[in-house]
Amino acid sequence: xxxxxxxxxxxxxxxxxxxxxxxxxxxxxxxxxxxxxxxxxxxxxxxxxxxxxxxxxxxxxxxxxxxxxxxxxxxxxxxxxxxxxxxxxxxxxxxxxxxxxxxxxxxxxxxxxxxxxxxxxxxxxxxxxxxxxx
Amino acid sequence: xxxxxxxxxxxxxxxxxxxxxxxxxxxxxxxxxxxxxxxxxxxxxxxxxxxxxxxxxxxxxxxxxxxxxxxxxxxxxxxxxxxxxxxxxxxxxxxxxxxxxxxxxxxxxxxxxxxxxxxxxxxxxxxxxxxxxxxxxxxxxxxxxxxxxxxxxxxxxxxxxxxxxxxxxxxxxxxxxxxxxxxxxxxxxxxxxxxxxxxxxxxxxxxxxxxxxxxxxxxxxxxxxxxxxxxxxxxxxxxxxxxxxxxxxxxxxxxxxxxxxxxxxxxxxxxxxxxxxxxxxxxxxxxxxxxxxxxxxxxxxxxxxxxxxxxxxxxxxxxxxxxxxxxxxxxxxxxxxxxxxxxxxxxxxxxxxx
Numbered sequence: 001x002x003x004x005x006x007x008x009x010x011x012x013x014x015x016x017x018x019x020x021x022x023x024x025x026x027x028x029x030x031x032x033x034x035x036x037x038x039x040x041x042x043x044x045x046x047x048x049x050x051x052x053x054x055x056x057x058x059x060x061x062x063x064x065x066x067x068x069x070x071x072x073x074x075x076x077x078x079x080x081x082x083x084x085x086x087x088x089x090x091x092x093x094x095x096x097x098x099x100x101x102x103x104x105x106x107x108x109x110x111x112x113x114x115x116x117x118x119x120x121x122x123x124x125x126x127x128x129x130x131x132x133x134x
Numbered sequence: 135x136x137x138x139x140x141x142x143x144x145x146x147x148x149x150x151x152x153x154x155x156x157x158x159x160x161x162x163x164x165x166x167x168x169x170x171x172x173x174x175x176x177x178x179x180x181x182x183x184x185x186x187x188x189x190x191x192x193x194x195x196x197x198x199x200x201x202x203x204x205x206x207x208x209x210x211x212x213x214x215x216x217x218x219x220x221x222x223x224x225x226x227x228x229x230x231x232x233x234x235x236x237x238x239x240x241x242x243x244x245x246x247x248x249x250x251x252x253x254x255x256x257x258x259x260x261x262x263x264x265x266x267x268x269x270x271x272x273x274x275x276x277x278x279x280x281x282x283x284x285x286x287x288x289x290x291x292x293x294x295x296x297x298x299x300x301x302x303x304x305x306x307x308x309x310x311x312x313x314x315x316x317x318x319x320x321x322x323x324x325x326x327x328x329x330x331x332x333x334x335x336x337x338x339x340x341x342x343x344x345x346x347x348x349x350x351x352x353x354x355x356x357x358x359x360x361x362x363x364x365x366x367x368x369x370x371x372x373x374x375x376x377x378x379x380x381x382x383x384x385x386x387x388x389x390x391x392x393x394x395x396x397x398x399x400x401x402x403x404x405x406x407x408x409x410x411x412x413x414x415x416x417x418x419x420x421x422x423x424x425x426x427x428x429x430x431x432x433x434x435x436x437x438x439x440x441x442x443x444x445x446x447x448x449x450x451x452x453x454x455x456x457x458x459x460x461x462x463x464x465x466x467x468x469x470x471x472x473x474x475x476x477x478x479x480x481x482x483x484x485x486x487x488x
Contacts, residue, residue, distance in 0.1 A: 090385060092458060092459075092462070095462060096458065096461075096462075099461075099465060108469075
């Protein structure tokens with residue numbers, strides 16, 4: 001349950017194709033995962049957090065870029081919670097990840113903002129903020 | 135990344151906790167076994183003192199009749215050189231004058247340190263003689279700047295006192311592999327730097343100053359040859375250990391010797407000085423990438439074989455690093471903020487564009 005709740009990404013091994021309207025499908029899937037089918041089952045708090053901040057697809061794209069930059073094996077779990085440091089990113093990797101995000105989303109990240117990014121979630125949230133401004 | 139842990143109006147200190155890693159006995163043995171080789175290949179790169187230039191050769195001779203006239207001419211030439219050039223030249227001079235720190239740094243290295251101050255191992259002989267050659271650089275630049283009248287000598291002298299007091303930790307961890315990789319990089323960096331100040335001096339019409347910077351650059355080139363030769367030998371004897379060391383130093387990044395500089399007034403002195411050096415093309419991020427590229431080629435890192443798994447990873451990292459640094463620099467250039475002026479106490483508080 002925990003690994004599912006961490007991120008919709010862990011659902012698909014290689015590429016991420018989760019769209020916002022599929023969230024309710026996922027919820028149903030989580031119910032069948034546990035073997036129960038009670039509709040009144042509590043939603044894990046973590047998923048609530050993902051839904052409230054950056055869109056899952058944004059987190060997804062960030063994870064993709066991070067995976068590529070750090071050449072992570074497929075079985076290495078990466079979620080919004082993951083910090084770049086624990087994933088093995090040095091300062092050069094972090095800047096290159098930010099550059100990759102700029103290219104992917106067509107945004108420009110200021111030095112100061114870039115330095116405050118420590119987790120995948122931080123990056124996704126910042127991206128959405130910059131996209132909103134555009 | 136490296137920040138500066140600083141109370142305002144105090145000299146900066148190294149942020150990272152400092153570590154020492156005594157060299158394993160079998161690695162120490164390598165440096166003992168190289169005594170003969172070092173005598174034949176490294177000490178020969180020292181210039182006999184009788185054949186060496188001395189600062190007096192490039193300055194007005196106080197014992198000559200024409201002394202005062204020569205000083206007048208020197209000051210006349212300096213008048214036309216812009217402040218920004220002097221900022222960079224002063225920064226370089228201060229770096230040279232912090233020589234005690236560099237001799238100390240060489241003597242932190244296991245296997246090659248001068249155990250008594252007069253040790254007769256080739257390594258110790260090299261270190262003392264190298265120090266003696268370098269000593270002339272600071273002396274020459276100091277006297278020239280003193281005579282020029284263009285700079286605030288007291289502020290400069292204060293900066294030097296602070297800097298020697300601060301020391302530096304290049305993170306070579308007592309390890310001569312790391313140490314000689316670091317010095318290889320630095321000697322080439324100073325060669326590039328002084329070569330550029332020589333070129334600029336010529337452009338500003340001061341041929342004597344160009345000669346001075348040029349003769350210093352020539353020394354640095356010879357020193358670079360020596361240090362790169364040592365590392366080349368280490369790659370030959372212990373390719374795995376040496377490539378791991380190279381990757382380690384590059385991950386740590388080669389920190390500049392004077393990065394803790396402070397003049398009692400400016401909390402961002404080193405950054406400001408670096409900006410001007412970058413803008414004038416004396417020492418730039420591109421130079422950093424060029425030096426790395428040169429060393430990777432010089433040591434034939436791509437051709438290394440018989441490496442362990444870790445060694446191969448280190449080799450990949452080092453070989454792939456130069457383009458990444460260049461891309462980073464391109465990005466930084468593209469988004470460079472508009473240049474703004476900053477005062478430098480070295481030039482009496484006058485401002486220069488960063």
